Amino acid sequence: MSDQDSSTSASQTEGEVEGEMDTELDGEGDRDETLRDSPVLSLSSFSSSLRAVVRIKQKYRAMKKRRQELSLLGLGADGNPAGVPSKTSPKIFTFDGLTPFSSTLSSTSSVPQKKKRRRRKGVLYPNRGRRRAPPKQEQSRAKYCLYLLFAIVFVQVYNAIENLDDHVLRYDLEGLEKTLRREVFGQQGAVDGLLSHLKDYLSTYVHNKPLVVSLHGPSGVGKSHLGRLLAGHFRSVVGETLVLQYYVLHHCPQEADALRCARDLAALISEMVERAEEEEKIPLFVFDEAEHMHGEILDALLQLVAIKRSNEYLNAVYLLLSNLGHAHITKHMLHNSSSISTSNLVKELTPILRNSLEKLHPLWTEADVLPLGLLEKSHVMECFLDEMTREGFYPDHTNIERLAGEVGYYPEVGGHEYSKTGCKQVVAKVNLL
Incomplete structure (x- = not known):
């Protein structure tokens, strides 16, 4: 393997090397050309070529490590943050390249949000290692019978109350x-x-x-x-x-x-x-x-x-x-x-x-x-008034009091004057008018 082949393979592996690496590679290439032109290769020239290859490899590893660190920090290769465009020459300000505000909002709103992870319930596992569902609590069927009993009692009480009202209304006690x-x-x-x-x-x-x-x-x-x-x-x-x-x-x-x-x-x-x-x-x-x-x-x-x-x-x-x-x-x-x-x-x-x-x-x-x-004397006078009204006589108070006085009474006791015959003679006396 010649020095030129090794340097060429290294340059092909790393496609994007900075300017200083290009200059060093050019220098090494010229040196290899001189070595190739010489009829006999010495040991010193071979060792110097090997040292150049090792130096290029170390340089490449250092640059690769630096790029990995920059990517972890969120910076681009040029030292700017990731996503920030690099500096370019100024352009003339126009409205041709602008996007509507609504499309901007839709693009921002379309950014997927992080979903909340639901907390899963723990699953019970038996001791033998065979998976089974958690036991379900069975409901007693007696509960439905109790509900039915409540409904029947309510209907019976309601019907009893309705029957009470119906009977009272039928006989018109009021x-x-x-x-x-x-x-x-x-x-x-x-x-x-x-x-x-x-x-x-x-x-x-x-x-x-x-x-x-x-x-x-x-x-x-x-x-x-x-x-x-x-x-x-x-x-x-x-x-x-x-x-x-x-x-x-x-x-x-x-x-x-x-x-x-x-x-x-x-x-x-x-x-x-x-x-x-x-x-x-x-x-x-x-x-x-x-x-x-x-x-x-x-x-x-x-x-x-x-x-x-x-x-x-x-x-x-x-x-x-x-x-x-x-x-x-x-x-x-x-x-x-x-x-x-x-x-x-x-x-x-x-x-x-x-x-x-x-x-x-x-x-x-x-x-x-x-x-x-x-009955007292006032009650007898009410009987005379009612009977005279029924018979069509004018209810003269003086005449009523005179007729009531013709009825027999017990001796007055305690401010009350009770009639011996009550209203029994009222009809007969009114008929005589």
């Missing part, structure tokens, strides 16, 4: 309340108690016993009038065939016919409750002048009320009107007129009347007892 408060005078406690029992009973169609209400009071306090108002209201909401007004002195005046009357009454009530069951309605039975009812009729009513023969007999309203216990009511009101009130009258007289009525017949053990008190 209209009944307005009628009783407008037509019945001086019996606020009894009216409130009766309406309370009706609202509790008529709010649903399923019952464990029929409703039995017994109204007691002296003559002329409004028992029969209240029964007529209640019967008229039920006729308008449930029909004529599901309301019975039974007057003992009219339907069964003879005691000898008491057994036959009891059988006929039981058959009539059974027929009405069966018809009411088919129509899904609650019938009303009003028994006026119950103090004249015979023992056989009371026994028949007790069997219908107390014995649970079938469901249709449980859906019925019985109203008993009598003057039984009127002596207890009159005595209590005359002796406690100073401290008596409408609410206290019902609370104080109810246990007294119940004890005396249960001794007469067991039927009253199944009934809710409501007492009606004596």
Whole structure:
């Protein structure tokens, strides 16, 4: 291998050598030419050529190392930062080579951003080295059954509330309340108690016993009038065939016919409750002048009320009107007129009347007892005003007060003047005008 071949191979391996390397190579080339021209090559000339090749190789390694360091620092080969154009001669400023601003933005925006690496969840590996998925937590199927149970209970409660509203609206208890408060005078406690029992009973169609209400009071306090108002209201909401007004002195005046009357009454009530069951309605039975009812009729009513023969007999309203216990009511009101009130009258007289009525017949053990008190003079004047208005007379206050004064009264006690006959004589006196 000659010196010229080695230098030539080195220069071909490194294509871009700086100017100083070119000069040194030229000098070495000339030296080799002289050596080649000489007929005999000496050892000294060969060693000098070898030293030149080693020096060129060291120079090349130093330059290569320098370029690697510059590339690591981000600098170009000429010492400028990477990407910065080298210095060139100035050019004339024109707008030909400019790019639009939008294209610049699009080019900058198209630079891909570094994506965030998602953190992978750790995978569980068994001890044996075989890969398996993490265990899944199984959900209990009983949870769905619990949800279904909640839905069923909610629907049942909602339907029950709707049924309560439907029953109350069907019987128009608000209209009944307005009628009783407008037509019945001086019996606020009894009216409130009766309406309370009706609202509790008529709010649903399923019952464990029929409703039995017994109204007691002296003559002329409004028992029969209240029964007529209640019967008229039920006729308008449930029909004529599901309301019975039974007057003992009219339907069964003879005691000898008491057994036959009891059988006929039981058959009539059974027929009405069966018809009411088919129509899904609650019938009303009003028994006026119950103090004249015979023992056989009371026994028949007790069997219908107390014995649970079938469901249709449980859906019925019985109203008993009598003057039984009127002596207890009159005595209590005359002796406690100073401290008596409408609410206290019902609370104080109810246990007294119940004890005396249960001794007469067991039927009253199944009934809710409501007492009606004596009427004052102001209540009698209201009865005259209402009756005169119905008959078309001019409601003169002086004339009303004169007519009310003709009614008998108990001696005034505690600032109250109670009537002996209540409003019983009002209709007769107005007819005489």
